[in-house]
Amino acid sequence: MSLNEVGSMIAMQGFSGLSLFTVLLLMALGLAIIFGQMGVINMAHGEFMAIGAYVVYLFSQLTQNYAPGLREVYFVPAVVAAFFVAGAVGYVVEMLLIRRLYKRPLDTLLATWGLSLAMQQFFRSFINPKEVSAELPEWLLGAFNPTPSIQVPRNGIFVMGLTILVSAGVYLLMLKSRWGIRIRATTQNRVMSSAVGINTDRVDRFTFALGCGIAGLAGAAFTTIGSTGPTSGSLYIVDTFLVVVFGGAANLIGTIASAFSIAQAQSLLEFFLTSAMAKVLTLMTIIVILMIRPQGLFTNKLRT
Amino acid sequence: MSHLTKKLGKADLLGVVVLSAVILVLFPSVFGIFRLNLIGKYLTYAFVGVSLVLLWGNGGILSLGQGVFFGLGGYCMAMFLKLEASDPIATKIQTTPGIPDFMDWNQIVKLPLFWLPFKSLTFTIIAILVVPALFAFLIGVAMFKRRVGGVYFAIITQAVALILSVLIVGQQGLTGGINGITDLKTMHGWDIRSDSAKYILYYVNGALLIGCVVFTRWVLSTKFGMLLLALREKEDRVRFSGYDVANFKTLAFCMSAVMCAIGGAMFTLQVGFMSPSFVGITPSIEMVIYTAVGGRMSVVGAVFGTLLVNFAKTFFSEEYPDLWLFLMGATFIAVVLLFPDGLAGLYDRYGKPFVLRRAARAHSKPKATEPNVAVATALESGGKHG
Numbered sequence: 174m175s176l177n178e179v180g181s182m183i184a185m186q187g188f189s190g191l192s193l194f195t196v197l198l199l200m201a202l203g204l205a206i207i208f209g210q211m212g213v214i215n216m217a218h219g220e221f222m223a224i225g226a227y228v229v230y231l232f233s234q235l236t237q238n239y240a241p242g243l244r245e246v247y248f249v250p251a252v253v254a255a256f257f258v259a260g261a262v263g264y265v266v267e268m269l270l271i272r273r274l275y276k277r278p279l280d281t282l283l284a285t286w287g288l289s290l291a292m293q294q295f296f297r298s299f300i301n302p303k304e305v306s307a308e309l310p311e312w313l314l315g316a317f318n319p320t321p322s323i324q325v326p327r328n329g330i331f332v333m334g335l336t337i338l339v340s341a342g343v344y345l346l347m348l349k350s351r352w353g354i355r356i357r358a359t360t361q362n363r364v365m366s367s368a369v370g371i372n373t374d375r376v377d378r379f380t381f382a383l384g385c386g387i388a389g390l391a392g393a394a395f396t397t398i399g400s401t402g403p404t405s406g407s408l409y410i411v412d413t414f415l416v417v418v419f420g421g422a423a424n425l426i427g428t429i430a431s432a433f434s435i436a437q438a439q440s441l442l443e444f445f446l447t448s449a450m451a452k453v454l455t456l457m458t459i460i461v462i463l464m465i466r467p468q469g470l471f472t473n474k475l476r477t
Numbered sequence: 478m479s480h481l482t483k484k485l486g487k488a489d490l491l492g493v494v495v496l497s498a499v500i501l502v503l504f505p506s507v508f509g510i511f512r513l514n515l516i517g518k519y520l521t522y523a524f525v526g527v528s529l530v531l532l533w534g535n536g537g538i539l540s541l542g543q544g545v546f547f548g549l550g551g552y553c554m555a556m557f558l559k560l561e562a563s564d565p566i567a568t569k570i571q572t573t574p575g576i577p578d579f580m581d582w583n584q585i586v587k588l589p590l591f592w593l594p595f596k597s598l599t600f601t602i603i604a605i606l607v608v609p610a611l612f613a614f615l616i617g618v619a620m621f622k623r624r625v626g627g628v629y630f631a632i633i634t635q636a637v638a639l640i641l642s643v644l645i646v647g648q649q650g651l652t653g654g655i656n657g658i659t660d661l662k663t664m665h666g667w668d669i670r671s672d673s674a675k676y677i678l679y680y681v682n683g684a685l686l687i688g689c690v691v692f693t694r695w696v697l698s699t700k701f702g703m704l705l706l707a708l709r710e711k712e713d714r715v716r717f718s719g720y721d722v723a724n725f726k727t728l729a730f731c732m733s734a735v736m737c738a739i740g741g742a743m744f745t746l747q748v749g750f751m752s753p754s755f756v757g758i759t760p761s762i763e764m765v766i767y768t769a770v771g772g773r774m775s776v777v778g779a780v781f782g783t784l785l786v787n788f789a790k791t792f793f794s795e796e797y798p799d800l801w802l803f804l805m806g807a808t809f810i811a812v813v814l815l816f817p818d819g820l821a822g823l824y825d826r827y828g829k830p831f832v833l834r835r836a837a838r839a840h841s842k843p844k845a846t847e848p849n850v851a852v853a854t855a856l857e858s859g860g861k862h863g
Contacts, residue, residue, distance in 0.1 A: 214628055273814060278628045279539045280813045283769060286762050287809020294802035411639045411758060414632050449647030456640045460633060464619040467629065 181322040186444060192329040194436035195336035198429060199394055200409055201416040202336075202343055203387035205428040209417050210347070210360050211380055213271055214282040217289035218413060219406025221385045224262060224292075225255035225392025226307075226401035227300055233307035245310045252335075252393045259389020264382040271381060272374070289407060296403035304402035313397050328397035335394050339387060344425055346383075356380050360423075419459050421469030431470055435459065491832070492777035493690060500683040500780075510672045517679040517747045519787040520686050522547075524740025525764040526771060526779035527686070528733035531693050533765070534773030535702065536729045537709030538626070541761050542634030543737050545641050546609040548756030550738025552645075552652070553608060555751035556592060557601040558661035558669075559653075578660070583650030592651075598665060605742045606735055613734035617727030624723075626712070635758055642757035657752025661745065669746055682743045686780065689736050693776045696732070705729055766805075769812045772821025782820055 200222065207215050215221075232251035236243045266288065274281040313331055316324040347353040358366040359376045367373045392401070399405075416435060420427030435455060442451035463469070504516050525543045533539045565575040573586045580588070594600045616637065620630055645652045653659070661669065668674055696702050704725055707715045716722045745751045754760065771782020786808070793801040816822055 212628075214631075270810065270814070277813075279533075279631065280817070282539070282541075282628070282631060283762075283765065284810045284813040287766075287806040287813075289806070290802045290809065291806030294799065294806070297802075298799050407759075411632075411636055415636055418629060418632055447647060449643050453640050453644050453647065456636055456643075460636055460640075463629075463633060464623060464625070467620075467623045467625045 178322060181320065184323050185325075186440065188325055188329065190437045190440035191333065192326075193440050194433050195329075195333045196395070196398070197412065197416050197436050198432035199332065199336045199339065199391040200388075200413045201420075201428050201432055202339055203384040203391060204413050204417050205420075205425060206343065206347070206387065207381060207384035208414070209423050209425075209428065210356060211377065211384075212278065212360065213275070213381065214278055214285065215271075215381075215384075216282055216286040216410060217266075217292060217406075218385075218388055219408070219410040220289045220292040220296075221259045221263060221388035221406070222392035222395065222409070223296060223401060223403070223406040224259045225389030226396050226405070227296065227305075227392075228255040228258050228389065229393045229396045230300075230305050230307045230401060233309075237308055244308065245312065248307075248310050248313065251307075252390065255389040255393035256386045257389075259392070260382040260386030263385025263388075264378060266385070267378045267381040272377070275377075289410075293403045293407065300403075302403065304400040304405075306400035307396045309397060331397055332394045335390070339390060340425075340429065343387065347425060352379075415456065415459050419463060419469055421471040424469070424471040427469055427471030434470075492775075493687070493694070496690065496777050496780055497687050500687065501680065505676070505679070510675055513679055514675050514747060515791070516784070517675070517682050518744060519784055520682055520780070521740040521744040521747065522764060522767060522787065523686055523780040523783040524689055524743070525737045526767040526783040527689050527693050527776055528736035528740075529765060529768040530773060530776050530779045531696065531705075531736075532729050532733040534768065534775075534779075535697055535709065536705040536726065537712075538726060538730065539631045539765070540634045540730065540733070541631050541758070541765065542638040543733070543764050544756045544758075544761035545634075545638050546613065546734040546737035547741035547744070547760075547764075548641065548645075548751070548753070549609045549612065550605045550741030551745045551751040551755060552658070552741075553595070553601055553604045553738075554742040554745040555658035555661060556595040557598060558664060558745065559658050560592065560596050561664065562660055562662045577653070577658070579653045579656070579658075580650055585650045589651055605738050609734040609738035610731045613731045614727060617730040618723070621723035621726040621730075626726075635761065638756060638758050638761045642753045645753040645756060653752075655753060657750055657754070658745075659750040659752075661749050664746070670749060675747065678743070678747050682747060685739055685743065689739070690776050690780065693736075697776070701725065701728070763805075766809055766812065768819075770808060770819050772819030772824075774818060775821030778819055778821030778824070785820070 203221070204215065204218050207213050207218065229248070229251045232247050232254065236247040240247075270284055270288065271281065274284060309328075313328050316326045317330065318324055345353075347356065355366070355371050355376050358369075358371060359373045359380075363373055366376075392406070395401070395405075412435075416432050417428055419435065420429070420431030438458065439451055439455045442454055445451075446454070500520065505513060508516065525547055528543060528546075529540070559577045563575065563577045568574045568576070568578065568581070571578065571581040573581055576585065576588050595604070616634070620626075620633065625633065645657075646655045648654070663669060669678065697705070704715065704720065708722060708725065712722060741751070741755070744755070767783040767786050768779045769782070770786050771780065772778030789804070790801060793804060812819060818825070
């Protein structure tokens with residue numbers, strides 16, 4: 174094996190780690206808002222991702238059947254629609270269910286697990302019991318070759334770009350906008366926030382919807398990587414929660430750092446071990462670190 | 478008022494008596510062996526249900542990893558039975574006779590070291606009780622000493638369930654992988670698949686379950702039980718009163734783990750196999766809903782809740798498979814929003830006053846006012862003692 178080949182292998186291995194990082198981060202961002210900021214355990218988070226994926230699938234089916242000429246462009250509006258559909262469903266769920274349970278976190282967990290079961294069956298009964306995949310536009314297929322021996326898949330680059338965009342957006346929104354101030358104020362001290370004139374119910378509802386919308390975006394992005402089935406969402410829910418908890422629940426930078434370290438560890442271990450053992454080892458390491466440092470990697474310096 | 482409290486005690490004891498009658502007399506006389514074996518399987522889940530009443534309903538500690546302990550108990554028993562089923566004569570067509578078939582398929586030529594002690598039944602029974610307790614102790618000490626609780630504990634126990642199920646599936650040669658450990662035949666030469674064995678196992682299982690129910694009720698009536706309740710309500714205040722909170726929580730966690738493991742071992746004996754599908758996240762959460770439906774505060778309620786949910790599951794997944802998950806989802810939501818005390822709550826609200834009124838009328842006809850007092854006391858205590 175020449176030095177050049179080793180170099181390209183390291184580069185590709187690095188890229189696969191980065192790719193997993195963006196996937197984890199995109200999944201975790203929505204939850205970082207819902208769980209990290211609001212403290213709501215949404216076990217149906219994975220199903221909101223599935224909603225996003227199914228919206229893209231729906232758009233792809235529609236273009237295929239009614240407007241084949243639009244194949245190259247349908248994807249962008251589909252991703253936007255995925256955000257809004259998942260967000261709208263989240264809005265309704267908050268209104269009907271979550272709102273009543275803010276003071277009972279463990280019960281929220283059970284109720285949203287029930288919701289996720291019902292949503293899975295909904296996908297199975299009304300969309301397709303099997304896995305489906307969207308017809309991707311040309312510009313997302315194939316790979317990009319900077320040198321003959323290095324191949325970087327284009328869908329990976331797309332997911333990465335989207336993740337950077339969404340993370341930057343969430344960061345600015347939470348830490349720099351007035352809306353973000355209201356969200357943080359509400360989560361830190363609900364009574365005081367409403368006393369100074371913040372409509373906390375409205376803040377809760379929109380924040381939850383925003384988190385679900387981002388989950389939808391994540392789901393939409395994942396259609397470029399793999400197919401979507403009724404139970405796809407539930408496969409990732411524990412990893413997603415661990416990313417958020419490991420990072421330090423109320424800290425966005427922590428979420429990014431934790432997604433990065435988990436992804437790099439896992440893809441590195443996958444190089445030496447089977448993927449199942451790599452996953453076991455990564456999860457075990459996270460749990461051991463969490464036992465030593467229960468507050469996660471990063472904490473916000475404030476009194477709550 | 479003392480005779481009233483006695484009556485209340487009687488009404489609570491009534492639950493255990495009714496439960497024993499239903500399990501040991503009613504079911505065996507109504508159902509044939511096939512259905513009875515199925516009920517026996519449900520009753521093994523009820524061990525988990527009861528364990529969660531102790532841990533979650535009264536202690537406020539929600540573990541989403543009870544499947545881990547159920548699985549550990551079940552796997553210990555399955556390993557013993559599998560070794561007995563794979564004697565060199567029965568497995569002579571294998572490349573390496575005398576080892577379990579799945580090991581042979583995975584090109585393993587020697588029995589792994591951790592399987593060896595499971596040749597002894599005594600060791601197996603001890604392992605069923607000790608392994609889960611040790612594991613729970615480790616997790617409990619690590620988490621509770623660091624004051625990890627509530628939601629974080631739930632998420633981390635869930636992750637443990639995920640890890641163990643991925644590990645079992647991944648190590649196919651050592652654990653039987655996704656299929657689990659199957660083809661279990663005899664226990665010390667006693668064919669566990671015969672009808673008579675199934676009857677005996679059903680009764681053993683029922684008796685053990687009632688034992689766990691009585692034990693849990695006793696634990697909850699002791700000072701330790703009161704402490705658990707206090708922990709659920711105001712952990713800090715208990716800590717400031719000078720109690721080492723982590724030790725009590727760990728003890729409760731270990732107790733619940735052992736109960737789950739007994740259930741798991743009985744599951745393996747009655748159903749004849751053990752697989753990772755009883756270890757992972759989904760079964761662990763499903764078992765929580767049994768308790769929630771039965772009433773998270775009520776030991777007896779948890780058993781009835783388990784039976785009810787499983788009857789419904791069997792009925793709907795046979796008749797209307799599409800509806801089942803909707804119904805299950807709706808049950809989760811309804812139990813949380815509308816009936817947080819589950820079946821036991823409904824009974825306390827509507828059934829118990831009726832029973833008490835009857836009892837009071839029978840005992841003290843002249844005094845017309847007393848039944849109302851009894852009802853009032855029952856309603857008051859309804860939410861607290863199930």
